[in-house]
Amino acid sequence: xxxxPRLLEVRKNILKQNDIVARALRERFRAEGTFVVSLVSxxxxxxxxxxxxxxxxLRPHYRVAALVGDLATENDALRLARSHAPVKQITTGxxxxxxxxxxxxxxxxxxxxxxEFLFIENVGNLVCPSSYDLGESLRLVLLSVTEGEDKPLKYxxxxxxxxxxxxTKIDLAEAVEFDEALAHANIQAVRPAxxxxxxxxxxxxxxxEYLRFxxxxxxxxxxxxxxxx
Amino acid sequence: MHELSIAMSxxxxxxxxxxxxxxxxxxxxxxxxxLSGVVADALLFSYEMACSGTPLEGSRLVIREVPVEIYCATxxxxxxxxxxxxxxxxxxxxxxxxxxHGRELAITGLEVRDERPTATIGST
Numbered sequence: 645x646x647x648x649p650r651l652l653e654v655r656k657n658i659l660k661q662n663d664i665v666a667r668a669l670r671e672r673f674r675a676e677g678t679f680v681v682s683l684v685s686x687x688x689x690x691x692x693x694x695x696x697x698x699x700x701x702l703r704p705h706y707r708v709a710a711l712v713g714d715l716a717t718e719n720d721a722l723r724l725a726r727s728h729a730p731v732k733q734i735t736t737g738x739x740x741x742x743x744x745x746x747x748x749x750x751x752x753x754x755x756x757x758x759x760e761f762l763f764i765e766n767v768g769n770l771v772c773p774s775s776y777d778l779g780e781s782l783r784l785v786l787l788s789v790t791e792g793e794d795k796p797l798k799y800x801x802x803x804x805x806x807x808x809x810x811x812t813k814i815d816l817a818e819a820v821e822f823d824e825a826l827a828h829a830n831i832q833a834v835r836p837a838x839x840x841x842x843x844x845x846x847x848x849x850x851x852x853e854y855l856r857f858x859x860x861x862x863x864x865x866x867x868x869x870x871x872x873x
Numbered sequence: 874m875h876e877l878s879i880a881m882s883x884x885x886x887x888x889x890x891x892x893x894x895x896x897x898x899x900x901x902x903x904x905x906x907x908l909s910g911v912v913a914d915a916l917l918f919s920y921e922m923a924c925s926g927t928p929l930e931g932s933r934l935v936i937r938e939v940p941v942e943i944y945c946a947t948x949x950x951x952x953x954x955x956x957x958x959x960x961x962x963x964x965x966x967x968x969x970x971x972x973x974h975g976r977e978l979a980i981t982g983l984e985v986r987d988e989r990p991t992a993t994i995g996s997t
Contacts, residue, residue: 648986649984649986650985651902651982652890652983652984652985653982654890654981655979655980655981656886656890656980657978657979658879658883658886658978659882661882739875740875772875772910775909800908800957801907801910801957802910804972832968833958833959833960833961834957834959835970837968837970
């Protein structure tokens with residue numbers, strides 16, 4: 645007869661492997677002078693349109709590049725390529741989120757100049773990406789006006805894991821009777837003092853403020869002199 | 874549904890521990906924070922699948938859910954939140970975003986049985 649089972653105390657972070665890779669990426673980005681912005685949102689919140697606009701507006705002034713994650717198709721990469729910025733698709737197959745190792749692999753065989761801004765568009769999903777650090781400097785969570793003001797309350801974990809909230813498709817606000825004040829209150833409820841921006845990639849409303857915000861964060865991170873735009 | 878990949882990580886880590894320590898594992902204890910982004914029920918279901926065909930098959934997963942504790946700068950104290958829909962001090966109502974607990978996603982214990990070399994018993 646074998647002995648009774650006993651309880652061994654251990655302490656092991658389950659996502660340790662991802663965190664190790666993410667930490668190495670963060671150190672590398674810091675050393676290379678790359679400011680990394682990741683984007684998370686539900687499917688259809690306008691990540692790709694917003695990113696295309698961002699790349700187009702930033703590209704004349706900064707070296708920019710983007711990695712874009714999707715379960716299948718290269719459609720988003722093709723759309724983003726219209727900005728003439730280097731873009732690479734990460735196809736995850738059945739995986740519902742990006743992991744740090746996928747970012748590392750995508751960068752490994754990518755022959756492009758070291759960007760000053762690297763954007764990582766996560767798979768459209770408001771649940772799974774929240775657990776995975778990608779080595780980013782800034783995580784943006786997008787909320788489109790068509791989704792309803794209570795999205796932050798329904799998905800508090802991802803809003804809490806993000807640094808900045810971006811309300812997108814503001815040009816449609818009136819048509820869908822979007823209550824912006826309520827959306828802001830809900831964002832603040834799950835993440836007090838969170839920085840919040842409002843944009844329309846279609847009309848360009850709010851984009852100058854957003855770009856200024858990115859420029860300031862870039863300047864803070866690398867102690868460079870003032871804005872270039 | 875990223876719980877299956879989380880479950881597979883748990884199984885891999887537990888198997889590694891079992892091998893290093895020369896023990897058989899009957900149960901894995903984990904801490905799961907409310908802000909971990911992992912759903913306990915989905916993880917339990919995935920764990921069974923992840924164990925099948927491994928030495929952990931038939932083992933149990935014991936989940937301790939960890940509520941969110943924030944630091945309230947007004948009260949200068951740590952407080953547990955009643956819900957993750959409202960990040961404010963449950964006592965004084967001040968907004969609070971300094972999370973002390975609730976992001977845990979960690980193995981905390983292993984129920985093990987020492988493995989002994991199989992002896993031949995009762996040979997004549």
